[in-house]
Amino acid sequence: MEVLINDKNEEKLIVDILQKVGVDKSDAQKVADVLVAADLRGIKSHGIARLPIYVERLQAGLINKNPDIKAVKENKGVALIDGDNGLGQVASSIAMEKCIELAKEYGISVVGLKNSNHFGIAAYYSMMAAENDLIGFVATNTSPLMAPFGGREAMLGTNPFTVAVPANDEADIVLDMATSLVPRGKVEVFEREGKEAPIGWGINKEGLNTTDPKEILEGTLLPVGGPKGYGMAIIVDILSGLMTGSTYLNDVGSLFGDRDKNQNLGMIMVAIDISNFMEIDEFKNDIDEYINRVRSSEKASGNNRIFLPGEIEYNNTLKNIENGITYEENLYGEISDLANSFELNINDYIIDRLP
């Protein structure tokens, strides 16, 4: 059975559960904002589906319920925030707020975050900058899943980065991409469905190309564009991990895999105040026009629509606010069990049961 929930109820459900675990209401609200944004955007792997593991790590003391998150270094356009092993969404929002404040003061800013945890969708934070008329850049390293180009050992994460650019009437342009060609979850789906993976998705234990999803899962993912994705993954790892004093390379802790140690994730954020280059209204109007020039360019044969980066997720958001968010059977079972374990009744939150 599938169920339907609306975004307000999902938000309340997440806040209620996290408060039961002992998280402050305002911190719980921040986590809920980020998870609901992911579900609305259609990135369900990073929505409420992550709540059970957050709760488990909070209860096990692997995430700090009451962190003291603060700047440990600050100099003009630069700050380094210590997340005190708090929830990634809480620490990352504080870091981006600092980044926005410094960008408005100095024209550009860079904020590093160390000692943090999984933060959900990276785009949430770059979009915070865009909502403040800034260009936002955010990157983080993740637990190792990719071999270096020419290697076979998982030394690098899929190390995503995101850039958001504010528009006026149009949806903001939001690029949010991993540096692997595909996520591991996609290989897992192909394995379950018994399908062959295209060449380029990953390599086997010997480091050789394979189309067998099972062999890829035993081996490693491949970076997008070979040396290009490999190089980007290294840059993200150095900026977000090494430079901030966090873990990097194959020392990065896994959200699901490492149930006995802190993740100690690092992030890097940069914001640029566009108004130093041109009037912000002029810029945002130009971006609207830019979007329309790209959108109205000639389509490939058989295609009738060109999308800008982030446009599909924006459209999903409008649609899901209107129609609600569905939980397929497994997810519903997990979230229902989680609610029950805190004596919360899932029926108080869901709005419909689908056949």
Add this chain to the structure above:
Amino acid sequence: MEVLINDKNEEKLIVDILQKVGVDKSDAQKVADVLVAADLRGIKSHGIARLPIYVERLQAGLINKNPDIKAVKENKGVALIDGDNGLGQVASSIAMEKCIELAKEYGISVVGLKNSNHFGIAAYYSMMAAENDLIGFVATNTSPLMAPFGGREAMLGTNPFTVAVPANDEADIVLDMATSLVPRGKVEVFEREGKEAPIGWGINKEGLNTTDPKEILEGTLLPVGGPKGYGMAIIVDILSGLMTGSTYLNDVGSLFGDRDKNQNLGMIMVAIDISNFMEIDEFKNDIDEYINRVRSSEKASGNNRIFLPGEIEYNNTLKNIENGITYEENLYGEISDLANSFELNINDYIIDRLP
């Protein structure tokens, strides 16, 4: 016949030719530095091979021989430089010097450059930052060669970007990549040699995948990783073109294709002062160790070496400083003719003729 030249003589040859065209010695020297660096790094498409078109554009008045390059906007960590349609290498070096100065003052800086021309290899400028113990980022838009994802009209350039990270004993890490999967020149080589191109290199005029290099050349290149490279190309175009007040999308002028208009290229540069995060010596030692951890990780079967981004180009530089730079027959003919046209004797510069 191939000839051999050493880097010092190539540098002198470029300076001598540009001075004959009426370029200041110090500006000519800057162009020579960048072109020689490209030839030494083995990026021969961006070395002295570009000199004839620069000379042609200078003589036609499409590049300004005596530009007044200056900051037209400046506020704390931000500056916008007007290149006054001067040589790209001259304007970009001035822009990166400003970027370095501002990063040392504010911790991070962003410098836009407008009204500029082809600047050679992007890595030259990010490496300037790394030599100053900064992390350097540089991006530029280029003339249209790629369709948007789902399109078929060349709306975007291959819009490259580069990031350089300083190391201590090891070579600095230097990523320098276009956002297309392959450069157009590679497709041209495949066409000349009658070879099939792999799927993913480009599309035909209808926007459909093709393995025929001729059809790709009539169509457009494809971005690396589909929507990923497409998104990156858009971000580079907006930051370097639109935000700096330069041309963007399919208005960007072509170095070779547009002999009747200025290129009006834009660039964006960011530098980060690492010392605000950690002691620079500690950082550079950590990068050395990082490099060695990646290099010594398990190799793919049949491979005995893992390279870091920029390492091959660094090794080429050492080798070519030692052994000289070769000009194959066509290039030799072109450069020899160019020298002759200014009453310079190519024999005064070359150090050997190869069989």
